Amino acid sequence: MNEQGCTRFDEQLEELAVGDLAEPERGLLLAHVATCGLCRERLDDLLALTDNLLAFAPQHEPPPGFESRVLERLGVAEPAARRARQRHTSPWWVAAAAVALLGAVATGIGLGRSRWDDDPTAAGAGAVAGEGPIVAADGRELGTIQLVDGPHPFALVTIDRPVDRGQRVTCQLVLADGSAVTVGWWDYTDVKAGVWAVGVAPSLLDAVGMRILDEQGSVLATATLA
Amino acid sequence: MVRTADRHDRLSDEALLAAVALGERDAVAVFVRRFQRRVYGLAITIVGDRNLAEDVAQQAFERAWRHAGSYDGRRAAVATWLMTITRNLAIDAVRVRRPLPVDPFTAAELLGPAGDDPAGAAVDTDDLSRLRRALRTLPDEQRRAVLLATVGGRTTGEIGEIEGVPVPTAKTRLRMGLRRLRTTMASEVER
Numbered sequence A: 001m002n003e004q005g006c007t008r009f010d011e012q013l014e015e016l017a018v019g020d021l022a023e024p025e026r027g028l029l030l031a032h033v034a035t036c037g038l039c040r041e042r043l044d045d046l047l048a049l050t051d052n053l054l055a056f057a058p059q060h061e062p063p064p065g066f067e068s069r070v071l072e073r074l075g076v077a078e079p080a081a082r083r084a085r086q087r088h089t090s091p092w093w094v095a096a097a098a099v100a101l102l103g104a105v106a107t108g109i110g111l112g113r114s115r116w117d118d119d120p121t122a123a124g125a126g127a128v129a130g131e132g133p134i135v136a137a138d139g140r141e142l143g144t145i146q147l148v149d150g151p152h153p154f155a156l157v158t159i160d161r162p163v164d165r166g167q168r169v170t171c172q173l174v175l176a177d178g179s180a181v182t183v184g185w186w187d188y189t190d191v192k193a194g195v196w197a198v199g200v201a202p203s204l205l206d207a208v209g210m211r212i213l214d215e216q217g218s219v220l221a222t223a224t225l226a
Numbered sequence B: 001m002v003r004t005a006d007r008h009d010r011l012s013d014e015a016l017l018a019a020v021a022l023g024e025r026d027a028v029a030v031f032v033r034r035f036q037r038r039v040y041g042l043a044i045t046i047v048g049d050r051n052l053a054e055d056v057a058q059q060a061f062e063r064a065w066r067h068a069g070s071y072d073g074r075r076a077a078v079a080t081w082l083m084t085i086t087r088n089l090a091i092d093a094v095r096v097r098r099p100l101p102v103d104p105f106t107a108a109e110l111l112g113p114a115g116d117d118p119a120g121a122a123v124d125t126d127d128l129s130r131l132r133r134a135l136r137t138l139p140d141e142q143r144r145a146v147l148l149a150t151v152g153g154r155t156t157g158e159i160g161e162i163e164g165v166p167v168p169t170a171k172t173r174l175r176m177g178l179r180r181l182r183t184t185m186a187s188e189v190e191r
Helices: A003-009 A012-016 A023-035 A037-056 A064-075 A079-086 A092-105 A204-207 B005-007 B011-022 B027-045 B050-066 B080-097 B104-109 B118-124 B126-137 B140-149 B154-163 B167-191
Strands: A130-135 A139-149 A156-158 A169-172 A180-187 A194-199 A209-213 A221-225
Touching: A003 A023, A012 A023, A012 B167, A023 A037, A037 A209, A037 B140, A037 B167, A064 B027, A064 B050, A064 B080, A079 A180, A079 B104, A130 A204, A130 A209, A139 A221, A139 B011, A156 A169, A156 B011, A194 B011, B011 B027, B011 B050, B011 B080, B027 B050, B027 B080, B050 B080, B126 B140, B140 B154, B140 B167, B154 B167
Parallel strands: none
Antiparallel strands: A130 A139, A130 A221, A139 A156, A156 A194, A169 A180, A169 A209, A209 A221
């Protein structure tokens, strides 16, 4: 770490964080940050801070018809059935999304989670076909699993606490007859907590349980779905 | 019978975004409905023009939709991620069109006393509550500089104009405000 450099750029980190630092200072500071762990850490903190401050922006109702115009812009405004047919003819897109989500096994949870989980206006609704806490063999609660219904049902596994072992873990859904179906796996090398989503067959929405296995097939955690 | 869109209302932000990434049309609609007031609110705050704000807000949802599969929750919550996208697009948009008058309505809202928004406070997470409290402890001029630079998307030059102070003073207020917030937040985490 270059102490002199840190002192020199000390005055500019905040301006960089809010996007108000012009060239060539911006480039010089970015080059410095790339080699200075202390400044990198301070800049990361500042960026997280400035991003989180955006939650205090005033809220405004957009002009009438805004939602429709957005959906039209995205090309998803047509009826769901037609859209679903189009997706079936483009499996690569779904597969790409699934792969990306599998890659997002590492997705940790930050601010603002579950804000709408208690939305009273949604009481009685049920895109969630089944859900339950994930419990380790020693009784620790590790996270939750949700089976979400829809044209493309999926399982959403949220791990808030790390599983103790395993480089690669397998996720199985357990059906009422006791049979288990593997729905996916993820590498656990660098992952200690995260959200993992994978598409599942509609028939698996009736699953009564879930289990996570290590590479040897030992059960690391289970969930009862209700 | 419950409509699919209604059923998506129950999902957490992360689950909803996962459904968006998987191509659920109704999930996209719910996603837009859930965040549109905040996205449009931030856009109009920064650009100060209703037509441009709508375009920015539409672009923000389009970008979120395209990149839903690569969202990384370790870096930020879904709402924070989406608002950051919106801010960047809004700043890009106004930099093409500067100078713009400061909309007195949005400016007044933006500069209101932080932490006195019962509606906002009701949906705060713990972290946001801490940040709201920390913001409230800042001297007024520092809090204004911080909010104008972040939520308002203003440069320090513009903050100087709005506040009637030299640019170096605006820079100092911004710097001191952010440093104080960072220190306060760090000390709260350590407690």
